[in-house]
Amino acid sequence: MTDAATCDLLLTNAIVVTMDPQFTVHRAGAVAVTAAMAYQAAETIDCGGRVVLPGMVNAHTHAPMTLLRGLADDLRLDVWLMGYMMPVERAFVSPDFVRLGTRLACAEMIRSGVTCFADMYYFEDAVADATAAAGMRALCAQTVLRFPTPDATSYEESLAHARDFIQRWRGHPLIVPAPAPHAPYTCTPEILRACAELAVEFDVPLHIHLSETALEVEDSRRLHGMPVVPWVKKHGLFDAKVLAAHCVHVDEGEIRALKNYNAGVAHNPTSNLKLGAGVAPVARMIDLGVNVGIGTDGAASNNDLDMFEEVRLAALLAKGTSGDPTAIPARTALAMATRMGARAMHLDHLIGSLEAGKRADLIVLDLDRLHNVPAFGHDAGGIYGQIVYASKSTDVVDVMCNGRWLMRNSALLTLDERELRYAARTEAARVDAFLVSREVSVLQKLVAVGGAVEQESFEVQVKARVPSAEKVMAVIGGDDVTVIRSSHYHQYDTYWSFDDPDQGWLRYREDEFLDEAGAVTGARARLTFTGRTREDRFGSVLLSRSRYYAPATHSARFYREYFRPAAERIVEKDRRRWLVAYRGVEFYVHLDRLLEPAHDGYFIEVKSRTWSRRDARDKAAVITDLLAVLGASPDDTLSDGYADLAAGRPS
Numbered sequence: 001m002t003d004a005a006t007c008d009l010l011l012t013n014a015i016v017v018t019m020d021p022q023f024t025v026h027r028a029g030a031v032a033v034t035a036a037m038a039y040q041a042a043e044t045i046d047c048g049g050r051v052v053l054p055g056m057v058n059a060h061t062h063a064p065m066t067l068l069r070g071l072a073d074d075l076r077l078d079v080w081l082m083g084y085m086m087p088v089e090r091a092f093v094s095p096d097f098v099r100l101g102t103r104l105a106c107a108e109m110i111r112s113g114v115t116c117f118a119d120m121y122y123f124e125d126a127v128a129d130a131t132a133a134a135g136m137r138a139l140c141a142q143t144v145l146r147f148p149t150p151d152a153t154s155y156e157e158s159l160a161h162a163r164d165f166i167q168r169w170r171g172h173p174l175i176v177p178a179p180a181p182h183a184p185y186t187c188t189p190e191i192l193r194a195c196a197e198l199a200v201e202f203d204v205p206l207h208i209h210l211s212e213t214a215l216e217v218e219d220s221r222r223l224h225g226m227p228v229v230p231w232v233k234k235h236g237l238f239d240a241k242v243l244a245a246h247c248v249h250v251d252e253g254e255i256r257a258l259k260n261y262n263a264g265v266a267h268n269p270t271s272n273l274k275l276g277a278g279v280a281p282v283a284r285m286i287d288l289g290v291n292v293g294i295g296t297d298g299a300a301s302n303n304d305l306d307m308f309e310e311v312r313l314a315a316l317l318a319k320g321t322s323g324d325p326t327a328i329p330a331r332t333a334l335a336m337a338t339r340m341g342a343r344a345m346h347l348d349h350l351i352g353s354l355e356a357g358k359r360a361d362l363i364v365l366d367l368d369r370l371h372n373v374p375a376f377g378h379d380a381g382g383i384y385g386q387i388v389y390a391s392k393s394t395d396v397v398d399v400m401c402n403g404r405w406l407m408r409n410s411a412l413l414t415l416d417e418r419e420l421r422y423a424a425r426t427e428a429a430r431v432d433a434f435l436v437s438r439e440v441s442v443l444q445k446l447v448a449v450g451g452a453v454e455q456e457s458f459e460v461q462v463k464a465r466v467p468s469a470e471k472v473m474a475v476i477g478g479d480d481v482t483v484i485r486s487s488h489y490h491q492y493d494t495y496w497s498f499d500d501p502d503q504g505w506l507r508y509r510e511d512e513f514l515d516e517a518g519a520v521t522g523a524r525a526r527l528t529f530t531g532r533t534r535e536d537r538f539g540s541v542l543l544s545r546s547r548y549y550a551p552a553t554h555s556a557r558f559y560r561e562y563f564r565p566a567a568e569r570i571v572e573k574d575r576r577r578w579l580v581a582y583r584g585v586e587f588y589v590h591l592d593r594l595l596e597p598a599h600d601g602y603f604i605e606v607k608s609r610t611w612s613r614r615d616a617r618d619k620a621a622v623i624t625d626l627l628a629v630l631g632a633s634p635d636d637t638l639s640d641g642y643a644d645l646a647a648g649r650p651s
């Protein structure tokens, strides 16, 4: 934007809401643009009294996730992210997917008056490419995670991608490249430090999710002895120009720290509400001088990219949660979506207000709509209330970015909406087919979420009541049995069953390791999937198959909400476990005392891995013999295990 004397384009007869630091409004004003685009002839446009505003700044989104809009709603953050988003992303996200999703997002954002957004995703090169082609401006941040992603098999590789990406796009007129360590809980201290160093080396911002949920903060306190902001500070994050999304659960000290490190915050009210994360203390942040922008977050958690909704919600939430209707007035909310958002993104030298010398990113808004008449002139600031509380994104009629029109008279000029709608539906049909096939079996769902299922094993095993623990201990310590190792646990088992019994069982087990004195020395959690089918039976000894073990990387609550079992049984027991050799064969022997459901007496379980039917039959014979030695009756075995016992079924 420049002086009228030398301009290429003049917008006249407009209410110019500059959003400069003085909040200057020019009624019957004009905006002069020196267009960068050579093909644009010198022109004057009469705005007919409409409002000219700086283009809105969407301070946090994942543009390609428009293609996952509505994929999974009304779920908790971890189930939503780890159970649905990430498995689908692993299977589908490619440069083409990302390009299409970004174009869809750009079309939607241009319609809602956005000219610049802060992105974070995979294949960010394709995001940048599609964004630049659509004529929009963006901070494009390449994601780095501690586990494999759709575009990298290791964090070293994704870091190398981020470096390449930044080198390629630095200095582009529309794209500002950046690294994005996804979040403290999905990164390691080394990743945080390496990303910060990368951002400093190339003098670009750094984009991250911080303190989104109370759980994240609790975990940080438990694991690191401090909340999230000081922990990432400790690992050098704030050496970079940080744009931190969310910051829902930050205390006063952390807010002051964000201010001191000049970190920008992206407030995402809809996403935080929809995922039940809470409401960020943005009024306090702004009071303390933190630059707070407004973001839509990805379309998978919103489910749209409408900045007018976000701005309105940001203003309303601050009032509703504080009981103070003066909190975040309309003017402040609009500043968050423009100048302050640009500062949060560390781009305020270029954009965010209509001031001489800044880039020509602007929108024209028609306030002469039914839902926005009449208007009053007694308060000069009333225009902000009109824009924030009554306007809708559909009131945006013209959008210009970097001196180029992206929308004129509500028609998109750089993107084909019809083609985008068709392509997005085609992509969604593929994702749908994938999810339907995954839902067919518990095992497929387990593979989809864990990735870490270890192996299928075959084993011969039997469970039986024993009259006394002393007898078992005496035999184990005796001459016929050689103890290879022994351990003692307190086990909490959650068994889940499904409507279709062929789906088998899923067991979530938390083991506490006990020492000689019975004190807890450690813990682990494992997930076991057991097929319902028994392969064979040798007397009372069963040959079972389809056992898959995986370390349980999520909570029992996560798996319950993800698998949605039909029934749940709890079994708690004290277990002594021995690996023994008896008659030349190795067995695990478990001596169990059931605590829940409470049960008198003891059970013994004997099991061994097996490789063939003949091996199974031979081992079954030795097990039957060992059972007799241990004093168990072959008539008193438990063919369906403890879970059925917990269900009160006859054993």
Ligand SMILES: [Zn+2]
Pocket (backbone or CB within 6 Å): 060, 061, 062, 209, 245, 297, 298
């Ligand atoms: Zn996000």
